Amino acid sequence: MxxxxxxxxxxxxxxxxxxxxxxxxxxxxxxxxxxxxxxxxxxxxxxxxxxxxxxxxxxxxRHQPGIEEHRHRLLDACRPGSLRDLAAALVRPEAAKLADGRDYLRIVEQLVQRGQPAADPGHSVNRWRSMVASRLSPEAIRLHQRFMAIRVTYVELARRASAPPARSEELFTSHLIDVVTAVLAAEVSEETAALMSARDAGSR
CATH class of the missing domain: 1.10.10.60 (Homeodomain-like)
Known part of the structure; x- marks a missing residue:
């Protein structure tokens, strides 16, 4: 046969x-x-x-269609001005893969670390980036705080995916959302702003 x-x-x-x-x-x-x-x-x-x-x-x-649908649904429901809602929209669809896609999470983390996540113009992460940008300062955008939030998300999810499955991932997921929210909300200090200005002046 x-x-x-x-x-x-x-x-x-x-x-x-x-x-x-x-x-x-x-x-x-x-x-x-x-x-x-x-x-x-x-x-x-x-x-x-x-x-x-x-x-x-x-x-x-194998995994992305469900993640895309989930993230778009969460982005549609984001409350105006809520960075935590946006952080949740980034984290929750991927964290759900701890139930049935732990190897997938470890693979995507590799791609993110290499700076080449699989994305196209319709990818929900691109929509997420646009929505986050309107809530960040120009300095935070120049410092790539959005990508830092993405990297923290995937590094932590891959670390969790490499460990034995837990009885529940709710606490881990909620805490990761808190951490990502903090990354997005972090103000650019005077010291960092000055160093950034000096860097820009030296590159001219």
Whole structure:
């Protein structure tokens, strides 16, 4: 009986997700992923996904639609002026993956640390960035406090995802929202502003 293409893809994606999380997106060969998925045909992965980037997109695509829908829903419900609502809209959709996507969280943290999160113009994080920008000072925007909030979110979620599952993630999630809110709300001190001005003057 010829192999089922859908089942082959499912096995390859599951294998890649697990190995990318454990050893890094660039730390495992496509041949290893293929073998780990039980594929005797050494070209199966390339046939279905083309290359590493195509396989990575397929891994992310397993989780992102639900995250996107969840985040857009939270952004729609944000109260005017509430940084905590915005922090929750960033954190909660990803934290929900602690229940069924811990390897996914470890992979996305790798991408964020490399400065290349998988995003397109319709990505909910881009909408989040725009909404946050209207609530930050120009100095905070220049200091990339939005990206700092994103990085804190994914680093902490990946750390949590690497630990044994907890009975409940509610306290962790609420505290992480508090931390992200604090990052967004942090005022730029006079010292930092002066150093930033000196840096800008020296680059002219």
């Amino acid at each position: 010829p192999p089922n293409a859908e089942e082959t893809c499912r096995r390859l994606i599951a294998s890649a997700e697990r190995l990318f999380a454990e050893r890094g997106v660039d730390g495992v060969s496509l041949r290893e992923i293929n073998a780990n998925a039980g594929q005797r045909n050494t070209s199966a992965l390339q046939y279905h996904f083309g290359d590493r980037a195509g396989l990575l997109r397929a891994v992310l695509a």
